[in-house]
Amino acid sequence: MKLWQHIALGYMLGFLSAGVVYLISNTPKASPLVLLPPPTPKPVLVHVAGEVNQPGVYSLPPESRVLSAVEAAGGFTSDADRNSVNLAARLSDGSMIFIQNTNQPATRQPQQAKTSAQALQNSQININTASQYELESLPGIGASKALAIIRYRQDHGGFKSIEEIKNVPGIGQSMFDLIKDRITVNPIP
Secondary structure (H helix, E strand, O other), X not given: OOHXXXXXXXXXXXXXXXXXXXXXXXXXXXXXXXXXXOOOOOOEEEEEEEXXXXXXXXXXXXXXXXXXXXXXXXXXXXXXXXXXXXXXXEOOOOOEEEEOEOOOOOOOOOHHHHHHHHHHHOOOXXXXXXXXXXXXXXXXXXXXHHHHHHHHHHHHOOOOOHHHHHHOOXXXXXXXXXXXXXXXXXXXX
């Protein structure tokens, strides 16, 4: 090989090397990954009544238990029936915890509660605003279904029609037929 060929080959290898270095150094860089904090869950509002030292409405962190609500209300009174509620149960927004008096048998309700329970059985219940207690007055609706109704309306911004209650897990057509005349989504006059 002649000298000029060696020089030309050297130049070509030099340019090729420079091009590779240029391409590698100018590759587009990815933008840094930005991690956002998880959304802060809303607190739950619960009404604590009965045999507690400071009955009232309390705002508690999500995932709180009934025990936390009783503690927020100043704890049990000396007459409280500590076994009248499940202290380990999770709280749901808008629920009421009622602590019974030990001097009052669990099978007997106070006259005021009897009257309000009877009134509930004879009136329409707005499923967009009803408390757990009110929902449980509907035929076939227990605590778990009442909580499922409350959870559904919170997650979906309320019910648009009474038929939408069939979208709540555990409530099918036969359950709807039992309660359809007792529920409404309209404001109660």
